[in-house]
Amino acid sequence: MSSSSPHRRTSHTTPRRSTRRRAAAVALAGVAALVATAVQSGAATAAPKAPVPGAESVKLTPSQRAELLREADAATADTAAGLGLGAKEKLVVRDVVKDRDGTLHTRYERTYDGLPVLGGDLVVTTDAGKTERVVKATRAAIKVAFVTPKISATKAEQQALSAAKAAGAEQPDADRAPRKVIWAANGTPVLAYETVVGGLQEDGTPNELHVVTDAATGAKLYEYQAVHNGTGNTMYSGTVTLGTAQSGSSYTLTDTARGNHKTYNLNRGTSGTGTLFSGSDDIWGNGSPSNAETAAADAHYGAALTWDYYKNVQGRSGIRGDGVGAYSRVHYGNNYVNAFWSDSCFCMTYGDGSGNTHPLTSIDVAAHEMTHGVTSNTARLVYSGESGGLNEATSDIFGAAVEFHANNPSDVGDYLIGEEIDINGDGTPLRYMDKPSKDGASKDSWYSGIGSIDVHYSSGPANHFFYLLSEGSGTKTINGVTYNSPTSDGLPVTGIGRAKAEKIWFRALTTKFTSTTNYAGARTGTLAAAGELYGTDSAEYKAVQDAWAGVNVGSRSGGGGGGSTFENTADVNIPDNGSAVTSSLTISGRTGNAPSNLQVGVDIVHTWRGDLKIDLVAPDGSVYALKASGYDPAPDVHETYTVNASSEPANGTWKLRVQDQGPQDTGYIDAWRLTFP
Structure with missing residues (x-):
């Protein structure tokens, strides 16, 4: 984000709108401060709601999903009219989730006069063709005074390059020409340019910085990074079975049972796809980082476990739900202590760590990075501010979920992120979900300025919420690890078990969250999900309230120790x-x-x-x-x-x-x- 300070407001009515928008963006990192349209409404006296029968999503085959998308696409004009959208607005279908009772949750992007609307996404829930609920990333009516820019695309590109340089990017370049968009994620919609800047970030990670520029004034409205970073465990998962393909006498790391996921060797490079791992014996690696195949085996295995988790537990076939696998790249760069997901290559990429001896290719890292892809193809939480923290937390949450689900004796499930890589030099994990602040930077609870810090640290309250919802507060030992989780209000939280917590978060992610969801919106979305799955008078619903209250988001349930x-x-x-x-x-x-x-x-x-x-x-x-x-x-x-x-x-x-x-x-x-x- 820009390093400039907010405009000093010397009187109550002095600043112009542009000044005030910049100040808000600096203070809370932009659109993350906006909340999706509430998914529940009503007075305090509303009767408790029973669970919605069949509220869990079904496992769609690729052909079934494709048919639902075709049907939704054919009805976009009618849907737009039913929602009261303007004559210049059109809907573009992006995803669909079907519940066991036939309820559909269809996710749309919007266009205005043919231009994409950033922050205009919405989710429409229908039952037997009747609209039951609409969740919008913005409540503002999409309407702009003009669609012809008053500044040139060249000026927008220069502004974007300057933003990238200010963020420490090395040799930034515009990946593609600025495109005209409608910026609707913050305040009144305006015509804008979106420029994507490439090159490398300061630590060697590929740069994919999106910069949004006001097409009338040239002012920067927003920026976010589309390459999602994370770190995780070392390689040891023991001896495992890998999905491979045979051609003649040669084998490749191609998992034909999981969307043809492939694993490639970048061989210390930082661009391109790399070389597909192949061999004559179908035996990959020897457990040592000095063998190039070892990291590949871990990455390939982690991708398979994550695929199986989403398919068998959450009913989603692949990252996009279409049965198509992403791919993995290992041995990125030299001494690169990170891993990342990139939308542009639809792939997970892993460095070899300090001294090229600690590949970041364990189960929870693979699941973390692959989950960034799932988020990008569902809620599309913007990777900045509070929504960025929720994006990172989602990857941590399902990183832990996949690790528990894998039940691998060499890397048992836990609520620690990066526990086997000595990234801190003292044997401590990268992040703790029971008390995030133990890493020295993450936050245990929400506060009004949390959107202004790095997304890996603003993820803390959501990670903490998930732990509290799963396991409860206080001291507990799981798989040999002792946790001691506090609450912000000092009151206890009783957990409902990890399996139910995972179901609630995934349903909220896929049917309630939008690109601009922040912590208040996450509470609303998870409560709606819990209400549908278990009923609004259930212990699960009340536990969601109490777990959020335990991280300073909202109030306690009645009778749960909080009145x-x-x-x-x-x-x-x-x-x-x-x-x-x-x-x-x-x-x-x-x-x-x-x-x-x-x-x-x-x-x-x-x-x-x-x-x-x-x-x-x-x-x-x-x-x-x-x-x-x-x-x-x-x-x-x-x-x-x-x-x-x-x-x-x-x-x-x-x-x-x-x-x-x-x-x-x-x-x-x-x-x-x-x-x-």
Whole structure:
């Protein structure tokens, strides 16, 4: 991201919109601060919902998936009209998930006047042809004043190259000419250029930096890296069976049972596909890093395990769900201590580590990198800010899931990432899911500025959430490893088991998350997934609430050690620089007065939260100020406020009152809740 500082706001109405957008982008790394359209709505008194019968997805054959995609593609015009899209908007089908009961979750990209809309993706859930739910990456209407750029593509390219150089790229070059797009992931949609910059990053990783430039002003609107990095274990998985192919007297590392996945030797190179591993004896490697085939065997094996996990556990055949395998490249560069997934080559690539003696080719690394591909072909979480942290966490989550599922005695399942590579020089793992901060950089819990740090560290709260949901808080020993997981509120969390946690996260990833989902949106999406799978009054649903509360995202479930929580998730639009709006919660069935530590959880999506004045209004009209307006150069409000409401009767209608007191920025109340300890 840009290293420039936010514009100093000297008065409440001074900055122009462009200045304010830049400030928000610097403060929270851009679009990650926006939330997908809420997937649940309704008042606090809504009755619990039973599990949705057949909510789990079915395993589609490639031909079945292709047919569903064809049917969806043939109906895009009708779907767009049904959603109320404008005459210049069209839908492009990207993915489809089918539940056992026949419900379809179809993922679309959008175009406007023939131009791709970045941040315009959406998921439409239909049952028997009737639309049940729509999750959008942006709520803004897609409409721009002009589609002819006011700056040249050359200027956009120069700006992108400068951004790459500022990020430390070596010999950056434009991979392809800037393309015209509609930028809709943050604020009001505008015409823009998207430029992809190649070359190498500072550490030798291939560069695939996407830079979005305002086509009217030339200002940089956003940037993100499309090459997704990760690190992991060393090679030892013991003696394993590999999928290979025979031609005459020669064998190759081609897994014909898993989409023809192939493994290639880059032989210290950094470009191209490399040379397909082949041999005459169908025996690969000898367990030593000095043998070039050893790393290849580990990468090939890890890809097979990951393929099997997604197919047999989650019902997805290959990264794209189409039965086609990606490919692996090993021996990338010289002393390259990393591994990465690249959309452009549709492949996983592994370095050999320090001294070329620690190939990053173990089970959890292979699963981590291959999962980046799955994410890229489902939610497409932008690899920056909070969405980037969720992207990285998704790869860690399924890296651990695949390692447990493999049940390999030489590399047993655990909640540690990179535990067998001595990347720190002291035998410690790269990341810890039970308490992420043990690595010295990752964060255990969410806070308002987490989107501004490296995605490998902002992934911490989601990794921690997954551990808490799976295993619960406190001390526990699993496969010989002792974990001790705390919570941000000091209250316990009871786990539901890893298998259920995996199902919930995968369903949210494939049917609820969009490119701009942040932590608040991840909570909403996983709750919706848990509700469909197990019911909204289930222990699993409540555990999701409690696990998120344990990492400071949202409030606890009622009776789970955190008191009774009442929540309203109905959206309320906040007019720009206008009158106050309210959202109500009617509390009944309680005795006496409200507590002296009433918890008021507030989730507001807004492009400039400094404009917002937020109050809690008691049933008798008493007003409790939660937040004043003023200089605060960041989007969104996701906070829990403590109010001494002991003079107020608990029962009655409470209101959250919000007023936008500054011009040029918009938003809405996404959800709010009252927790009575």
